[in-house]
Amino acid sequence: MYFDNAEGPVFRPPSEAHSFILRVTVGCSHNACTYCNMYKSVQFRTRPMNEIMDQIHAAKPYAMHIRRIFLADGNALVLATDKLLAILDALARTFPRLQRVACYAGPRDMLNKTPAELEALKAAGLKLVYYGLESGDDVVLSRVNKGVTAAESIEAGQRIVAAGIKLSVMIIAGLGGKEHSARHAANTARVVNAIRPQMLSALTLMLYRGSELLEQFESGRFAPLSPAEIMGELYELVSGIDLPPAEHCLFRSNHISNHIALAATLPKDKDRLLDDIAAARKELADVTDWDPYNNVE
Numbered sequence: 001m002y003f004d005n006a007e008g009p010v011f012r013p014p015s016e017a018h019s020f021i022l023r024v025t026v027g028c029s030h031n032a033c034t035y036c037n038m039y040k041s042v043q044f045r046t047r048p049m050n051e052i053m054d055q056i057h058a059a060k061p062y063a064m065h066i067r068r069i070f071l072a073d074g075n076a077l078v079l080a081t082d083k084l085l086a087i088l089d090a091l092a093r094t095f096p097r098l099q100r101v102a103c104y105a106g107p108r109d110m111l112n113k114t115p116a117e118l119e120a121l122k123a124a125g126l127k128l129v130y131y132g133l134e135s136g137d138d139v140v141l142s143r144v145n146k147g148v149t150a151a152e153s154i155e156a157g158q159r160i161v162a163a164g165i166k167l168s169v170m171i172i173a174g175l176g177g178k179e180h181s182a183r184h185a186a187n188t189a190r191v192v193n194a195i196r197p198q199m200l201s202a203l204t205l206m207l208y209r210g211s212e213l214l215e216q217f218e219s220g221r222f223a224p225l226s227p228a229e230i231m232g233e234l235y236e237l238v239s240g241i242d243l244p245p246a247e248h249c250l251f252r253s254n255h256i257s258n259h260i261a262l263a264a265t266l267p268k269d270k271d272r273l274l275d276d277i278a279a280a281r282k283e284l285a286d287v288t289d290w291d292p293y294n295n296v297e
Contacts, residue, residue, distance in 0.1 A: 001066075003058035006051070008042030012070050013130050013168070014255065016102065019068040020059050020095075024052055024087060028074030030106050033134075034144045034212035035175065035205065039074055046079060052087060056094055067099045076103035077110060077129070081117040088124035102128035107148045110156035118163035128166045131157060136191025137183050140176040144213070150191055157195035167197040173230050173237070173253075174205035178223040181233045189240025196243060200266070202253040204230055227259045231281035238274055243267045259284060 002010060002021035012021055027044035028036075059066060069091055076084070091098060103126070110131070113121075135141055136150050148156070160167045169192065176184030192200060205224065207214040216222035225233060234253075243249055249266040251273065260280040264273035 037210040071103035075106035107156040137187035168199035185236040227284040
């Protein structure tokens with residue numbers, strides 16, 4: 001549900017399917033990752049408060065049905081904290097049954113918020129942040145132009161967790177290609193262990209039209225993994241995740257990009273999840289007519 005006719009496409013995580021989508025920015029302030037084409041068609045801008053309040057006012061007749069709100073587009077935390085607090089206050093006053101406000105956040109924007117600012121946002125109603133970590137390996141992060149190092153990625157995630165905001169981390173299986181698959185798996189697991197998010201989603205690399213990574217593939221500079229190789233990489237990644245026994249991290253690979261849907265709670269279900277991944281790898285090994293272009297959107 002959204003009430004907006006601003007330029008550009010609207011994206012949201014699968015778990016926000018029934019949320020009110022409130023676009024507080026248009027596009028993505030970074031918009032330079034080589035694997036992404038989500039916001040290539042639109043110039044980034046922050047929304048003035050009158051545009052934001054118009055959307056809230058349009059949703060007001062449905063106030064008794066709105067319990068979750070997602071702040072779009074690509075990284076709402078780019079907004080100044082006082083503006084975000086004003087938005088959260090307006091949402092709390094308008095929607096009496098509101099239970100959760102969530103948003104995407106880029107690592108630079110997370111790092112630009114002080115611990116006190118993040119704690120204030122949490123107290124005002126920001127309950128969940130979706131963070132596209134993608135990889136925990138410095139080489140892969142550099143090659144895909146993520147804009148941060150692995151150490152900065154860890155600090156960004158830890159700030160959200162320390163503020164008491166739930167953190168959903170997204171990683172992309174296959175992002176390092178054949179050349180960097182092993183280091184991508186090992187170092188991504190290491191970063192996940194350091195952050196200790198409450199949720200972890202594994203997406204599978206898709207080669208999108210208009211993305212620089214697709215151009216690299218077509219020119220022979222990037223070799224993508226086959227479906228079975230994706231499962232092999234995911235097996236190594238999950239094997240390296242070592243969270244404390246008392247932790248409860250929900251693991252999902254139910255995105256449209258995934259070859260096989262997987263679900264578990266880590267670390268409790270780790271052995272079962274590894275068995276499921278191994279079975280999926282064996283099943284996908286029989287796929288002999290795989291074409292990388294089958295993964296192109």
